Amino acid sequence: MKLTEEEKAMLAGEMGAAKQWALDHQVKVGGMFDAADLVPVSQAHMMADPESLGEAGGDFLEDMVAKGARVAIPMITDPRGVDLNHYRPLGQSEEMATLERRMIAACEKMGILMTNTCVNYQTIMPPVLGDHVAFGDTGVVIYSNSICGARSNFEGGPSALAAGLTGRTPRYGLHLDENRQATRRFVVRDQPKELTDWGVLGALVGKLAGSYWAVPVIEGLEVVPTSDEAKHMGAAMASFGSTPLFHMAGITPEAQTLADVGGDKLPAEEITKADLDALRAGFGGKGDKIDVVVFAAPQLSIVEMQALAALCAGKTFKSAVIVCTSPQVYPDATRMGLIDTIEDAGAKVLEGTCFYNQYAREIGEANGWTRLLSNSAKIVNIISGYGYTPALASMEKCVASAVAGEIV
């Protein structure tokens, strides 16, 4: 890999042990993906929840602090694993909270902004067309690449941290023009109507594309998705397919026409109502009992919070209901009375976490939750590995089901 004089100095340890680790990490990863050099990035975003990191990751972050680590560019964080204002009632232990506190302290010492959100493209600083960034969270990356036209690979926590410390990332994958051209072309024959429909469409496209290195282009859409709809679509696609980028012909910035991304040269594959129904059929059905209803993955925007509050007003839930939103949206939602409305129905709104990365197995066992209902196509894909049986329905049906204690 070709390194500048400054990068060579970092690798030699002349700029401290933390930057040396970071550059060495980038050379190893860049080597596996044949990166020619490093590219400067404007922001980094790191997933670093205690369940994923464990004690070993906590020790690692503290060791970085001891080595003098300090971020060189604006660096923000993905949702945390423990809402420190509400963890005992969830069945999370003091040990989990202690590990969480250690990680927050270490990140703060490195100069990382603890934004704790997976919707930073809605609430913090959306990247712009052509902007090279190093983002963690697959939902953040796919949205930033596809909707904003920014350039990021999936950067796992260690690599996002390395990028934060050096201000660069290896130039491979989606930093290169040639990897942003479409490789599969899908024609949608059934128009999505609400959030979950967009999620299911994303899930199916992801499942069909099936690889990090596949780039779907979608045509046939008669409506432009809202930011929340594109968020659910992208998050589900990234989850089902490990897909980091998609185009929508005439909608997303790099595909003003199908030909812009080479889609005109690809065979068209149709996505019909039957295909979408088949995917949904794997996730629950009317009359199934439910233990917990989850609105999360991604965290809810203020617009989703308003829609949810309107549905919750005056209701009383039989099932447990957990809502996850960002620390940026939460105070607005509090001020506007939305949190009270949602919680008066019996739900709990968590701030700065997401359901699946907050020790989902342990909180499920502590609360006796196994049957989970959500409007997020992403979470129903993830959660079965944590011992849950997931079901999928629209936000409206999820709320009605929480009242009934079974899927309506």
Next chain:
Amino acid sequence: MTKELKCHKGIGDKVQGIALVADDNFSARYDLDRKKGVFSRPAHKLCGESYHDKILVLNTSKGGVASAWMLHEMKSRNICPKAILFNTANTILAQGAALANLTMCDRFTDGDVTTLIKTGDEVIVDPENGVVTVLNG
């Protein structure tokens, strides 16, 4: 009779072990009970199987960024595969392998690695040179 398989340059040290193979994909978050060291996602073809000390051979890596930290955490407790071989890795798993110093290779020139290697085969993985040797191949 030994069989040599060529792949892309990988990450980590040269290791030897017994293969656990499936035509399926991999995410440390979605698919594993990392405390017990077994595949736990019911829909996974290796559900119930222990991955501890195995050379895992799978199609591709799936899902979220958490797997990068998780490989490091699994390695710290020594309940971890010895190596992971993919037809195609995604960036996350490669990054996690780099942090954990876990051996990982992908992009095999002779075809689908999940058919070239069988469960129970003894294999040597040499990531620096991009060679996987199947000893009983």
